[in-house]
Amino acid sequence: MMHELTEIDVAPLDAEARRILELNDRGGYTVPTDGLYPYQWNWDSAFAGLGFAAVNIDRAWAEIETLFSGQWDNGMVPHILFHRPDPGYFPGPDVWGTEDAVGRGACAVASSGISQPPVAASLAWRIHQANTAAGADRLRALFPKLLAYHRWIMAARAETGAVVITHPWEAGRDNAPDWDEAMAGVDPVGVQPYTRRDTGHVDPRMRPTKEDYDRYIWLVQFGRDRKWDEAAIATESPFRVADPTMTFTTLRSTRDLAAMADLLGEDAGEIRDWVATLEEGAETLWNPALGAYDAKNLRTGNFAGSLSNASFLCWWGGLRGDRAVPALDALLARSPYALPSYDPEGPKFDHLRYWRGPVWGVMNYLAGNGMAEAGLTAQADRVRRDTARLIAENGFAEYFSPIDGTPAGGATFTWTAAVWLAWAS
Numbered sequence: 001m002m003h004e005l006t007e008i009d010v011a012p013l014d015a016e017a018r019r020i021l022e023l024n025d026r027g028g029y030t031v032p033t034d035g036l037y038p039y040q041w042n043w044d045s046a047f048a049g050l051g052f053a054a055v056n057i058d059r060a061w062a063e064i065e066t067l068f069s070g071q072w073d074n075g076m077v078p079h080i081l082f083h084r085p086d087p088g089y090f091p092g093p094d095v096w097g098t099e100d101a102v103g104r105g106a107c108a109v110a111s112s113g114i115s116q117p118p119v120a121a122s123l124a125w126r127i128h129q130a131n132t133a134a135g136a137d138r139l140r141a142l143f144p145k146l147l148a149y150h151r152w153i154m155a156a157r158a159e160t161g162a163v164v165i166t167h168p169w170e171a172g173r174d175n176a177p178d179w180d181e182a183m184a185g186v187d188p189v190g191v192q193p194y195t196r197r198d199t200g201h202v203d204p205r206m207r208p209t210k211e212d213y214d215r216y217i218w219l220v221q222f223g224r225d226r227k228w229d230e231a232a233i234a235t236e237s238p239f240r241v242a243d244p245t246m247t248f249t250t251l252r253s254t255r256d257l258a259a260m261a262d263l264l265g266e267d268a269g270e271i272r273d274w275v276a277t278l279e280e281g282a283e284t285l286w287n288p289a290l291g292a293y294d295a296k297n298l299r300t301g302n303f304a305g306s307l308s309n310a311s312f313l314c315w316w317g318g319l320r321g322d323r324a325v326p327a328l329d330a331l332l333a334r335s336p337y338a339l340p341s342y343d344p345e346g347p348k349f350d351h352l353r354y355w356r357g358p359v360w361g362v363m364n365y366l367a368g369n370g371m372a373e374a375g376l377t378a379q380a381d382r383v384r385r386d387t388a389r390l391i392a393e394n395g396f397a398e399y400f401s402p403i404d405g406t407p408a409g410g411a412t413f414t415w416t417a418a419v420w421l422a423w424a425s
C-alpha cells in the first residue's frame with residue numbers, strides 16, 4: 001500500500017490546490033465547497049487559514065479573524081457563520097433562531113447555536129510559525145479571543161474533564177457510529193416539516209439517513225426552544241456525549257494557547273490547569289475492551305465501542321505512551337487507505353457513507369502529525385503518503401473510500417486543498 005511521493009508530480013496539484021482556495025474565497029472567508037456548503041464553517045475555516053499560510057499570510061490571518069467576528073459574548077465560536085443568506089443549504093439561520101440566544105450578546109453575525117472541534121488555536125499557532133514577523137500583532141490581537149473560546153469550552157462542556165458535544169454536528173463527524181446509542185435515545189416527535197438540500201447536491205448514499213436528519217433537526221429545535229442556554233441543554237437534553245475529537249483537539253489547542261501565552265508574556269496558569277483537567281478527562285475515554293479511545297454517552301455511561309480515526313488523535317492531543325498502538329496497527333493493516341473514519345471490519349462500516357467509513361484529509365493531518373511528534377514514524381508516514389495518494393489519484397474530494405479510494409461528497413474541497421498545501425505534498 002505504500003506509495004513513493006517522488007512518483008507524484010506535485011506541481012500541478014499545488015496549482016490546483018491554490019486554485020481551489022481562490023475559487024472558494026468569498027472575501028475574508030472561505031466556503032468548504034461551492035453549493036453544498038455555502039457558509040463559513042468553524043474548523044474548515046481554521047484549515048483554510050492553514051492552507052492560505054502557504055500562499056498569502058495576510059489572507060491566512062484574515063480567515064481566522066473573520067471566524068472570530070462571529071464569536072458570541074460568552075466566548076462560544078459557532079460552527080456556522082451565515083454571512084450571506086443562501087437557500088442552497090438547510091438548516092439556515094431561520095431554523096437555528098439564535099437572534100435572542102442566551103450568551104450571544106451583541107454579536108451581529110448570524111450563526112448556528114453550537115460549536116465545532118476547536119482547532120483554531122493550534123492552526124493559528126502554525127500560521128504564526130509560518131511567518132512570525134507578519135503574525136506578531138495578529139496573534140496578540142487574537143489571543144484574548146482564543147482564551148475566551150477555551151474558557152467557554154471548559155465552563156460549558158468539560159464537566160467530566162473530557163469535552164462533550166450536544167449535537168452530532170458539533171463533533172464534525174456527523175453520522176459517526178459513535179453517536180448511535182445517544183441518537184437512538186432521541187425521539188424526533190414534533191419535528192417540523194423540512195426539505196433537505198444536501199441530497200440535491202451529492203449522492204444520498206454518501207450522506208446521513210433520514211432517521212439521522214430527523215434527529216439532527218429535533219436537536220436544533222430543542223436548543224432553539226431553550227434559547228441555546230447551555231445550562232438548560234446540559235440538564236434536559238437526551239444527547240450528551242463525550243467525544244475524542246473534541247477532547248483531543250481542545251487538549252492540543254490548550255497546549256498551543258499556553259505556548260502563545262509564554263511568547264506574549266501573558267499568564268498561563270489558568271491554561272495549564274485546563275491541560276491537567278483535560279488529561280484526566282481523556283483518561284475517561286480510554287475503552288480497555290477496544291484498546292483505544294472511544295466516545296462515551298454521558299446519559300448511560302456506555303462507550304460506543306467505535307474504533308475510529310478520532311480514537312487516534314490522542315498523540316495530537318499530546319498524550320504519550322503506546323497502549324493505543326496495537327489497535328492503530330491493526331486498523332492500518334485492514335485499511336487499503338488510511339485512516340478510515342470507522343473500522344472496515346466493524347459491523348457499521350459503510351465505505352462511502354460520510355463519517356461511517358471514508359477517509360478525511362483533515363483527520364489524517366491531525367492524527368498523522370500527532371503520530372510523527374510521538375515518534376510513531378512508520379505510522380505517520382503511512383497516513384501522510386496515503387493522503388497524498390488519495391488526492392493525486394482522485395482529486396480534492398471532501399472524503400474518500402478507504403477501500404478503493406473513490407472520491408465522495410463535494411468536489412474542489414477547501415480543507416482537502418489546505419491539507420495538501422500544508423502537509424500531504
Ligand code: 2M8
Pocket residue numbers: 032037041042043044079169171172173174198
Ligand atoms: C459536515 O457537516 C455539516 C454540518 O455541520 C453538514 O453535513 O451539513 C461535516 O463533515 C463537518 O465536519 C464539516 O465541518 C462541514 C463542512 O465541511 O460538513
